[in-house]
Amino acid sequence: MxxxxxxxxxxxxxxxxxxxxxxxxxxxxxxxxxxxxxxxxxxxxxxxxxxxxxxxxxxxxxxxxxxxxxxxxxxxxxxxxxxxxxxxxxxLPQLEDDKFYFHEIIGFEVIDAGHGNIGTIVSINDSTAQALFEIKKGDKEILVPMNDEFIQKVDKPNRKIYLKTPEGLIDLYLG
Missing domain, CATH: 2.40.30.60 (RimM)
Structure with a gap:
């Protein structure tokens, strides 16, 4: 093991x-x-x-x-x-479709409502007050708070997470 x-x-x-x-x-x-x-x-x-x-x-x-x-x-x-x-x-107990364990979503594609595909989840930073998705797009790192209001859908079979982030958040990293 x-x-x-x-x-x-x-x-x-x-x-x-x-x-x-x-x-x-x-x-x-x-x-x-x-x-x-x-x-x-x-x-x-x-x-x-x-x-x-x-x-x-x-x-x-x-x-x-x-x-x-x-x-x-x-x-x-x-x-x-x-x-x-x-x-x-x-x-680990099975979770409902819209819930996930942190280790499960590493490698998932992240699709943002305003920006389309913004990269792949490389890790979860849970050492801060609010856990963050650490997303890699090319050589850029994007940090998005793991907030239930931002998560629209978790598509486990297709390894994708759909987000609707606040205006300007993604632009901070890609702009």
């Missing part, structure tokens, strides 16, 4: 008990979705290593408290702090 075949689930942020339990900060709006997992992949020494789960429960609503098989002591748990967790992409 490689990282390309997986999605980032979260990070081990602390120990919980002297029995080797850990607390995981999940990268999701719905942490309750992940309380019944049997295993996860942990990025350990640059490898994705499968870890099997004995038990898990929500802790203070946003953290997942987990007891892994074979992690029996505080020292074992300490060794995992800071490690990132991954799950195979096949574990």
């Amino acid at each position: 490689t990282k390309e075949e997986c999605f980032y689930l979260g990070k081990i942020v602390g120990k919980f008990s002297f029995k080797g339990e850990v607390l995981i900060k999940l990268d999701t709006d719905e942490p309750e979705t992940y309380t019944e997992m049997e295993s996860v992949f942990i990025d350990y020494n640059e490898n994705l290593v499968p870890f099997f789960i004995d038990s898990s429960s929500l802790h203070k609503s946003s953290l997942l408290r987990v007891k892994f098989e074979d992690i029996e002591t505080e020292e074992d748990a300490e060794d995992l702090i800071g490690a990132e967790l991954y799950l195979p992409l096949t574990f």
Whole structure:
């Protein structure tokens, strides 16, 4: 299993008990979705290593408290702090046609109502207050906020996203 075949689930942020339990900060709006997992992949020494789960429960609503098989002591748990967790992409729930996961739309063509084809999505920048489509057209980069009001249609079968951007936005980059 490689990282390309997986999605980032979260990070081990602390120990919980002297029995080797850990607390995981999940990268999701719905942490309750992940309380019944049997295993996860942990990025350990640059490898994705499968870890099997004995038990898990929500802790203070946003953290997942987990007891892994074979992690029996505080020292074992300490060794995992800071490690990132991954799950195979096949574990992601199917979304409605107009919804998408960020990794799904990389490579999609972007068609703007006013400018036609404005390029291809090369990545999503979600490190800002509002996520941005990073679109490449030739040697130019176009940044468009991922705003529901701008997205007219997501055509997954044809790998296209149709946008209606505010007047002047695209001209900032192509003008």
